[in-house]
Amino acid sequence: MSVDPDLSAATFTDLARHGNRPAVLTAHGVLSYRQLAARVDDVVMRLGTERRLVLLAARNDLETLVAYLAAVTAGHPLLLVPADKPAAVESLVAAYEPDVVLRTSGGSLEVDERRPGTRHELHPELALLVSTSGSTGSPKLVRLSRTNLEENARSIAGYLGIGPDDRAATTLPFSYCYGLSVINSHLARGAGLVLTDLSVVDPCFWDLVRQRRATSFAAVPYSFDLLDRVGFADMDLPNLRYITQAGGRLAPEKVRAWAETGQRRGWDLFVMYGATEATARMAYLPPDLAAEHPGTIGVPIPGGSFRIDPVDGLPHGELVYSGPNVMLGYAESPGDFALGREVHELRTGDLARRHANGLYEVVGRRSRFVKIAGLRVDLGQVERILADLGAVSAVAGSDDGGLVIAVEGEHDGGMLAKVLAVDLGLPRTAIALHTVERLPRLGTGKIDYPAVLRLTAPAAVPAAVPASEERPVREGPADVPRIFAECLDRPDVRDADTFVTLDGDSLSYVALSVRLEAALGPLPADWHLLPVGELAGRSKPRRRRLVSFLESSIVLRAVATVCIVAAHVELFTFHTAHLLFVIAGFNFARFQLTGTRSARLRRHARSLARIVVPSVAFIAVAYVLTDDYSLANIFLLNGMVGPQEVTSEWHFWFVEMLVYVLVAVTALLALPWLDRLERRLPFAFALGLLAVTLLSRYDIVDPGLPKPLPVFWLFMLGWAVARADDTRRRLLVSVLAALTVPGSFDDPLREVTIVVGLLLITWVPALPVPSALRRVTGWLAAASLYIYLTHWLVYPMLMPFGQVVAVVGCLPVGVGYWALCRWLPTAVVRWRARSMQRSPVTPEVSGT
Structure with missing residues (x-):
């Protein structure tokens, strides 16, 4: 695809130059670049001219996009945090003391000015602060400059061949560096964003993709399991041009299978390799090589380069990246915001080799980190979390296999696994926890981590119980989500939800707590603030007591x-x-x-x-x-x-x-x-x-x-x-x-x-x-x-x-x-639903 040379020099904040081209497309309408620029200018005025530290609780909505562009345009260093993790928002507010906090709700932007000026010394190059891909090992933030953002956006737009006619569906969170790179690279080329927070398993997502003629979307390894589940390979998507994949290693056999599917269906698969410290991308695998070399990460992105430094005692060296998208450095306290560039090249921690054809392959990790569902997990930190819970453990894992954990002694493995899933923000299915009498060790006394990995084997599927043999049983931990759903009349209860986020009040609190007490035994005082998944992981009392305790x-x-x-x-x-x-x-x-x-x-x-x-x-x-x-x-x-x-x-x-x-x-x-x-x-x-x-x-x-x-x-x-x-x-x-x-x-x-x-x-x-x-x-x-x-x-x-x-x-x-x-x-709602089914209404069709 040819690209206007004028666009190749554009930045993602240079919005007005694209005029009336569609910038943002949603299920409800279209916003042009000129209209988007006007909205950004309004927020720029609200933020003021003095540089201040701004925290944005990000959602995949228009208000978040406008707030992000306004802060970067006006030169305010922006701390980007996911809005759906309020505990993380409050923690970062307390740790870094932003001058302004931005939140979006109900189609409006809430500007919370916590002080008139700033209490921080902010380096002139500092533009963006983001977490290290959700790393659980440290509260460190990555410090990125405006140049980092612009150079990476140009590079990605260049090798993907993004043009004004492209439209990317926002399948990843705005606060995730990979999702943000999709936005920056498309805005830099005057392309469109099909803005949505719908999941790929939602039929409405695919209706929107077709309606707005999306040409691409981004995926992490777990996304492909979901795509397989919804029959994506057989979908009719005539406008789809390519899919990008990053956020962790996709198994080579899956890379080959999906690349071949794309060849049959008329779209390309771009496998990419990156890190937040490199403003998202460092390498990509050209689509025509994906089926033949599915285990490689490809070649460096335009403007970047790799070298491999030897590592003592290991057959492969460490992959080191250089390029204009390498971060300024880390921030661990507000005082670090005054620092300039401390990093000139990125030591990835990955062990790699270079093939004769110029393709690079990652063969292992120098440190004990894995990347699962787009989140970087420190295996040592997982062991420390379990130690705080009173469990001695050994943790192993891989990007495509999840975590494998051995816990020594008698413990409630289900409860520990659920607590970890909540703490780490991982799918419960990504954690395999085994209780063992003794942790496996080598002759030297060190933990035998390969033996830990071998603990995971296909689990036996229990035989189904005939309906005639089913018996009513007392509610237990497994019934917690259903108890929440019934007491709060909420069919959409998820493991991460709490009583408060599900809009419980003092009346429903009583009925819910009584049923939870019966299912789980005594509840902690702050149970209404605990995730449903964590409550479901609690052990039920072994015997019935004559006296119970209620709040x-x-x-x-x-x-x-x-x-x-x-x-x-x-x-x-x-x-x-x-x-x-x-x-x-x-x-x-x-x-x-x-x-x-x-x-x-x-x-x-x-x-x-x-x-x-x-x-x-x-x-x-x-x-x-x-x-x-x-x-x-x-x-x-x-x-x-x-x-x-x-x-x-x-x-x-x-x-x-x-x-x-x-x-x-x-x-x-x-x-x-x-x-x-x-x-x-x-x-x-x-x-x-x-x-x-x-x-x-x-x-x-x-x-x-x-x-x-x-x-x-x-x-x-x-x-x-x-x-x-x-x-x-x-x-x-x-x-x-x-x-x-x-x-x-x-x-x-x-x-x-x-x-x-x-x-x-x-x-x-x-x-x-x-x-x-x-x-x-x-x-x-x-x-x-x-x-x-x-x-x-x-x-x-x-x-x-x-x-x-x-x-x-x-x-x-x-x-x-x-x-x-x-x-x-509830009866009224069900009656109305039945009435609507009996009398279907033909929707009115209107133009965009």
Whole structure:
């Protein structure tokens, strides 16, 4: 393919020169280069002229592309991080203290300016900071210059023959150096990007490829297994020109097979070799040589060169690369950003040989690293991770064979393998873990790693159990994903998901935790933050216990709910409603304050809806059936406009006050500067809100609510408990509760109840419950709101049968209403789906 010589000198940020050519093509439309340049200019203005360190949480979306181009164009050094790993984002923010953090959500770019200027000394050549292909061995970042990026983009575009008519589908993450090189090389030539985050196993991906006439896509070794699964070899893709492969070694037999498939189907396979330290690419195998020489990495890319340095004691030498795309060096702390070039050639660590025809072949590794699914894994670091888990191990592996691990002694191999998969970010199938009595060793006493590799053999497939022999069994670790899916009504649960990322709230938390306790035994205090895959790797208790332990907040919710009903039927007087406000604040801070600001606000809105909708619906029924309530009750406004004296219209004061509190804190956190402040100083922020709300507690400020006493400060006390992450802070919150609660209600027993309850959730992670009542306790806690709502209509009808019957009878009615409200939305969605299937709608076809 011929390329305009003018384009060969273009850079990937020189966008406007390509005019109205299509730059970005999605399922929803097309953006021209001129339009893309205008959007980039807008973000350049937002970032300002002073060079600052910018962190971008990257997704495969248009906003990420614009933010990346804006930062590089304006000369701001950019730290690129995958947005789908929030723990990594927060870790790098803490370690490197960026001046600006960029996130994308819902089609918009969020710019979090953490300071007006910069606190860093930034070298003039520094342009990009990326992790070392996901290396697990070190937190080091690779320092790349603008020249690195431009030269590598030109080189790749040159040997691939990229022209303005080419269009690449974005099959790899933006934050991965290989995926980024695809973007840079195509923008440098005025080509198009078919921008998507769909997987190659998704039929919609291939519809988009055909619709937008994609001419290429990039793949890592694992991608070819997926392509084989979806029947890619037989797909009709008339515009496909080539596929590139990098991110690890593809087995020679697979290289040959796919190269031959491409020859039959009319596309080329480019096998490539590279590293983040070389801004992605160092070598490529010309497609016409792939079938004949599938075990080689090919020749150096244009502008680059190889040499092989001898290594003492080894038959092959180390491959050393030189070229304008070699990094400036590494960064291990913010002080390294001031450094210039420290590296002039790249020692790859690979042992190689050069064939007579000029092709290079990698025959081994000098250090103990392997590259799996595009991620570089330090085998020694894997052994250290296992050592921290109490396991003595020997770890071997290969790029195309995954990790093979021998663990000495008795251990739960399944659990260890799942923990490693989560920690390393690898597919679970890439880890083969074997427990052995003794690690294999050589006569010298050193680990025999070839023997470790030989431990892996094809596993026997268990015979299928006839349907007639199936028996219902108790839920165990393997059922964890299904438990999450059922309790949260989420069919898309993945191993990397957590309760929080799946938008769980305090109501679903209870039901889910009870089932998890039954399947796994006692849960850690932070289980709601742990990945599903990690929870599924926990061991189930070996024997059934008479007493189980449930989280303190769950037990207190259940007990408080029963006490509320008992107090209203005058069985005994023990007021616990105000304790529930403390627990509500505690759960709000735990479940609602994660993710981006837009994600938080969506979560707040959903949480409010789950309270408001069932409350309004039930109160409307009560309004129709009785004369006890007013229209103000239906709209939850009695606290604002209701009578001063306590009447039946005040029955639902608890729901109204809870809604008022949640609306208030949602409105506050909708302010970007307050949201940033809460993220930066979570505990101090909670104490600040507590101080403000204490103004109403001590009647310094009248919030204008006639009855009952405002409870905002109790909610904030619970919030502060959730943010108290060390002993000193927990002591401070405990003291504040002991000082502020007494005297607030002129009811010493109520006040003691609040303080004791707060101390329990602060200091006691779990409380004992008879195992036979564990699930019942969970139901009562999960249905607490619904029991509170319904008992006002139920207990008067049961009072003729006695107070105990009245209390006991209210509970199943509330639980039933809770179950109905959980079932109804799903039933509606299924009904609509069936209706659409019965009445298919012909989609409207429109031009691009």
